[in-house]
Amino acid sequence: MSSALRRMSTSPFSSCAFQQRTSSWWPSRRPPSTPTSRRSLVVAAAASNFANENREYVIVGGGNAAGYAARTFVEHGMADGRLCIVSKEAVAPYERPALTKGYLFPLDKKPARLPGFHTCVGAGGERQTSEWYKEHGIEVLYEDPVAAIDIQNQILTTSSGNHLKYGSLIISTGCAAVRFPENIGGNLPGVHYIRDVADADSLVSSLEKAKKVVVIGGGYIGMEVAAAAAGWNLDITIIFPEDRIMPRLFTPSLARRYEELYQKNGIKFIKGVLIDKLEGGTDGRVATVLLRNGSIIEADTVIVGIGAKPVVSPFEAVGLNNNVGGIQVDSLFRTSIPGIFAIGDVAAFPLKIYDRMARVEHVDHARKSAQHCVRTLLTAHTQPYDYLPFFYSRVFEYEGSSRKIWWQFYGDNVGDTIEVGDFDLKVATFWLDSESRVKGIFLESGSPEEFSLLPKLAKSQPVVDRAKLQSASSVEEALEIASSSL
Numbered sequence: 001m002s003s004a005l006r007r008m009s010t011s012p013f014s015s016c017a018f019q020q021r022t023s024s025w026w027p028s029r030r031p032p033s034t035p036t037s038r039r040s041l042v043v044a045a046a047a048s049n050f051a052n053e054n055r056e057y058v059i060v061g062g063g064n065a066a067g068y069a070a071r072t073f074v075e076h077g078m079a080d081g082r083l084c085i086v087s088k089e090a091v092a093p094y095e096r097p098a099l100t101k102g103y104l105f106p107l108d109k110k111p112a113r114l115p116g117f118h119t120c121v122g123a124g125g126e127r128q129t130s131e132w133y134k135e136h137g138i139e140v141l142y143e144d145p146v147a148a149i150d151i152q153n154q155i156l157t158t159s160s161g162n163h164l165k166y167g168s169l170i171i172s173t174g175c176a177a178v179r180f181p182e183n184i185g186g187n188l189p190g191v192h193y194i195r196d197v198a199d200a201d202s203l204v205s206s207l208e209k210a211k212k213v214v215v216i217g218g219g220y221i222g223m224e225v226a227a228a229a230a231g232w233n234l235d236i237t238i239i240f241p242e243d244r245i246m247p248r249l250f251t252p253s254l255a256r257r258y259e260e261l262y263q264k265n266g267i268k269f270i271k272g273v274l275i276d277k278l279e280g281g282t283d284g285r286v287a288t289v290l291l292r293n294g295s296i297i298e299a300d301t302v303i304v305g306i307g308a309k310p311v312v313s314p315f316e317a318v319g320l321n322n323n324v325g326g327i328q329v330d331s332l333f334r335t336s337i338p339g340i341f342a343i344g345d346v347a348a349f350p351l352k353i354y355d356r357m358a359r360v361e362h363v364d365h366a367r368k369s370a371q372h373c374v375r376t377l378l379t380a381h382t383q384p385y386d387y388l389p390f391f392y393s394r395v396f397e398y399e400g401s402s403r404k405i406w407w408q409f410y411g412d413n414v415g416d417t418i419e420v421g422d423f424d425l426k427v428a429t430f431w432l433d434s435e436s437r438v439k440g441i442f443l444e445s446g447s448p449e450e451f452s453l454l455p456k457l458a459k460s461q462p463v464v465d466r467a468k469l470q471s472a473s474s475v476e477e478a479l480e481i482a483s484s485s486l
């Protein structure tokens with residue numbers, strides 16, 4: 001019997017304390033990281049008849065959360081020879097927010113390109129290129145999405161037919177863009193969705209030739225892509241069904257001011273209408289957008305940003321949340337199956353601060369959930385995830401734009417609002433509950449010190465004097481009033 005096999009047959013599974021499954025086939029001690037010893041483990045696993053290769057920790061999905069999870073494994077000295085990332089994409093994890101920001105700068109304005117924005121640069125960390133993963137002994141399987149899971153035997157099957165036996169599994173498959181169906185032109189050439197770097201490359205090649213651009217959807221993608229396309233001096237129209245841009249977050253007055261700014265940059269709005277059909281021209285490429293109200297808008301490039309849905313397949317059996325979608329986890333990112341975790345956009349987790357289940361489709365949560373989950377897996381900590389929601393956006397950042405916009409929001413946008421400030425300079429919006437507690441706060445164009453007040457306010461929820469806040473003559477004064485009782 002080889003030493004590797006002997007270790008397996010005599011040791012219980014878990015040196016890594018928390019919530020791993022007991023298993024007879026994995027060694028309890030950290031396997032040495034040399035290629036030779038690793039090979040011996042693989043050979044030993046083949047004897048199980050179930051899988052041709054086994055891994056102690058497997059992350060499915062090579063996106064934002066996976067990159068931060070890998071960093072946390074490395075920080076705990078638990079990556080080398082033990083961690084495998086199975087990715088659908090062709091490149092190492094990167095900071096996805098860049099795709100609708102720096103990536104879409106006009107080509108003469110130094111657009112961001114990989115390897116410039118691999119994780120974890122967005123949070124001030126190391127730039128983890130594909131070499132970084134190799135240097136840290138982390139195996140990354142590129143362009144080989146997981147197609148099936150056998151929960152009983154702890155085996156993943158990838159689309160190329162690889163079988164991977166896992167000890168612990170972290171699902172970080174994120175979201176996919178919602179698409180228009182094929183029968184209304186959703187797949188025509190020139191119609192773009194933007195989720196990954198391949199999508200962004202395809203959009204850039206369309207923008208290079210574009211004249212008339214239609215952006216469908218008034219959410220994050222719509223706002224960011226329309227602002228980016230304005231930098232290319234194109235004819236741009238945003239179309240969405242609601243009465244204002246970013247209706248899920250912006251107050252009507254905030255939305256009006258943003259819309260005015262977009263209009264100043266030459267961007268047109270068609271609001272309150274649905275799309276009937278996207279039609280191709282003689283060359284087969286999209287040529288017109290037909291609206292439900294009968295209007296016809298010409299377009300050679302269409303960018304669709306109509307929401308995202310969590311990628312739960314093929315993990316449905318792990319347990320879904322029917323209200324917010326996604327894979328249900330507890331406050332330590334554990335699914336209903338011992339040894340299986342979910343993080344990032346796909347995880348439906350208890351949002352402790354507001355005592356409700358939530359999914360958060362923003363990068364701050366992807367980063368923090370990854371770190372929290374891996375710490376749970378590798379140490380004995382049992383501290384529940386206590387997340388304060390944080391969203392941000394940046395638009396018109398390219399050199400030469402008339403005004404760079406950067407806003408942040410912390411907390412919950414519930415209750416009624418008090419808005420302070422002249423939008424041309426800066427603006428702050430406070431969401432207050434019936435007891436005048438600050439529940440959420442939005443700040444545009446604040447200083448770093450002012451932005452740093454936002455999480456403090458949203459977390460501690462001070463009671464404010466409404467009349468005083470309402471009469472504040474500047475954002476500075478309003479922030480001072482709100483934070484006076486911190």
Ligand SMILES: Cc1cc2nc3c(=O)[nH]c(=O)nc-3n(C[C@H](O)[C@H](O)[C@H](O)COP(=O)(O)OP(=O)(O)OC[C@H]3O[C@@H](n4cnc5c(N)ncnc54)[C@H](O)[C@@H]3O)c2cc1C
Nearest residue numbers: 061063064065088096097145146174344345361362363366
């Ligand atoms: C264009 C764009 C801009 C954004 N900008 C911002 C922003 O400015 N601020 C902000 O807070 N948030 C932003 N977000 C949201 C943020 O990027 C996400 O919240 C974050 O990426 C979520 O991380 P994740 O790892 O959960 O998912 P993702 O980063 O999407 O990673 C999931 C990965 O899993 C892969 N995958 C899916 N299925 C499988 C499978 N079966 N097998 C293997 N791999 C699989 C996917 O290909 C992908 O690589 C933006 C999102 C997009 C799309």
Ligand SMILES: NC(=O)c1ccc[n+]([C@@H]2O[C@H](COP(=O)([O-])OP(=O)(O)OC[C@H]3O[C@@H](n4cnc5c(N)ncnc54)[C@H](O)[C@@H]3O)[C@@H](O)[C@H]2O)c1
Nearest residue numbers: 217218219220221222240241305306307308361362392393
């Ligand atoms: N700054 C950020 O945080 C940021 C930036 C870009 C993308 N993202 C993420 O990317 C994902 C996708 O963003 P998104 O902007 O597509 O989603 P979103 O939910 O922000 O906005 C969707 C918008 O699509 C429109 N819409 C919905 N159904 C429609 C239909 N049938 N026809 C026409 N319009 C329709 C609505 O205007 C709605 O506001 C989300 O997870 C989002 O959080 C985040």
Ligand SMILES: O=C1O[C@H]([C@@H](O)CO)C(O)=C1O
Nearest residue numbers: 095097098101117121122363
């Ligand atoms: O969080 C982010 O990361 C990227 C970029 O900063 C990485 O360089 C980006 O545009 C963000 O908004």
